Amino acid sequence: GAGVSQSPRYKVTKRGQDVALRCDPISGHVSLYWYRQALGQGPEFLTYFNYEAQQDKSGLPNDRFSAERPEGSISTLTIQRTEQRDSAMYRCASSSGQGLEQFFGPGTRLTVL
Amino acid sequence: GESVGLHLPTLSVQEGDNSIINCAYSNSASDYFIWYKQESGKGPQFIIDIRSNMDKRQGQRVTVLLNKTVKHLSLQIAATQPGDSAVYFCAENKAAGNKLTFGGGTRVLVKP
Numbered sequence: 624g625a626g627v628s629q630s631p632r633y634k635v636t637k638r639g640q641d642v643a644l645r646c647d648p649i650s651g652h653v654s655l656y657w658y659r660q661a662l663g664q665g666p667e668f669l670t671y672f673n674y675e676a677q678q679d680k681s682g683l684p685n686d687r688f689s690a691e692r693p694e695g696s697i698s699t700l701t702i703q704r705t706e707q708r709d710s711a712m713y714r715c716a717s718s719s720g721q722g723l724e725q726f727f728g729p730g731t732r733l734t735v736l
Numbered sequence: 737g738e739s740v741g742l743h744l745p746t747l748s749v750q751e752g753d754n755s756i757i758n759c760a761y762s763n764s765a766s767d768y769f770i771w772y773k774q775e776s777g778k779g780p781q782f783i784i785d786i787r788s789n790m791d792k793r794q795g796q797r798v799t800v801l802l803n804k805t806v807k808h809l810s811l812q813i814a815a816t817q818p819g820d821s822a823v824y825f826c827a828e829n830k831a832a833g834n835k836l837t838f839g840g841g842t843r844v845l846v847k848p
Contacts, residue, residue, distance in 0.1 A: 627779075654834060663744055665825040665838025666780065679835060714779055721834050724770075727779030 627728030629715050635734045636705055644700045644731045646715030655698050656716040656725060657690055666714050666727075672698060673721060705735045744823060746843040755813040757842045759826035762807065766828035770836070771800060771811045775822045783811070783824075813844075821846045 628647045636642050648655045654673050658666035668682040674695040683689070687705075692698040702709055712732050716725040749755045761769070767788040772780035786793045786800045786809075793800050799812040809826050823841040 656834065656836075658836075663841070665827070665841055666836070668835045668837065671834050682835070716779075718834075724782050724785065725836065726782070727772075729779055 627715055627717050627726055629713075629728040629731050631731060632729065633732045633734075635736065637736050638705060638707060640705055641701065641703045642705055642733065644702075644713050644733070646698045646700070646717075646728060648696065648698070648715070648717030649719075649726055652717035652719050652726075653695075654718045654721055654723075654725075655692055656718075657698070657700050658714045658716065658727075660712045660714055660730070662712075669700070702733075705733075707735050709733060710735045744841050744843045746845060748845045748847060749816045749820075751818060751846050751848050752815055755811075755816045755820070755844055757811045757813075757824050757844065759809040759811075759839045759842075760807060761809060761826065761828045761839065763828060763830065763837070764807065765830050766837075768829040769800070769802060769809050770827045770829070771798075771809075772825045772827060772838075773820075773822045774825065774841070780825060816844070816846050818846045818848060820844060 630645045656671040657669040660666045670680040670690050672692040675692050687703045690700045712730045714730045716727045718725045770785040771783040773783050774780045784795045784800050786802050791802050797814045801810045823843050825841045826839045827836045
């Protein structure tokens with residue numbers, strides 16, 4: 624595709640429900656990153672993949688958060704038993720290689736009621 | 737995380753003037769620095785980057801300056817235009833990893 628796409632763009636859920644956020648990186652991009660961005664702040668790193676391998680998950684807040692990229696392309700960020708504090712913009716980015724320019728997607732706005 | 741919220745530092749600039757946005761970074765091990773522009777409702781967009789073996793890099797209408805002694809990064813925008821109105825973030829990366837660490841943003845408002 625022309626750029627990084629994410630779906631859904633908006634997700635409203637009730638506390639305690641599980642949510643799955645999808646990221647479709649730029650075609651051929653090796654590296655894929657997940658960030659979380661609070662209003663008025665810069666993105667905060669969550670995790671990243673090279674191909675299908677999760678290289679660093681040190682930014683995931685707790686074990687309710689997980690991510691996968693089983694075929695080295697599309698990635699899913701899953702949040703189990705959502706809490707109100709999980710409400711944020713979740714952004715995905717991809718790059719053609721490690722250490723290179725990261726292209727960001729439009730984000731998924733998650734609201735937990 | 738902490739709640740900086742909506743109170744971003746704001747730089748108001750007259751159209752046609754030059755803008756300078758500053759950023760302090762914290763990690764001496766960082767060797768790659770990037771400036772991103774974020775317009776309302778959109779994801780961050782790459783502007784320019786610089787590696788730690790350089791102290792200046794120029795792009796189209798933009799210049800990034802790196803002072804490793806005081807861990808300071810700046811972005812200069814020449815002849816600022818209305819389309820430059822956005823929030824600007826600096827980010828740093830360490831050679832050993834791919835984790836981008838973003839600084840606090842600066843809102844640039846261009847007055848016609």
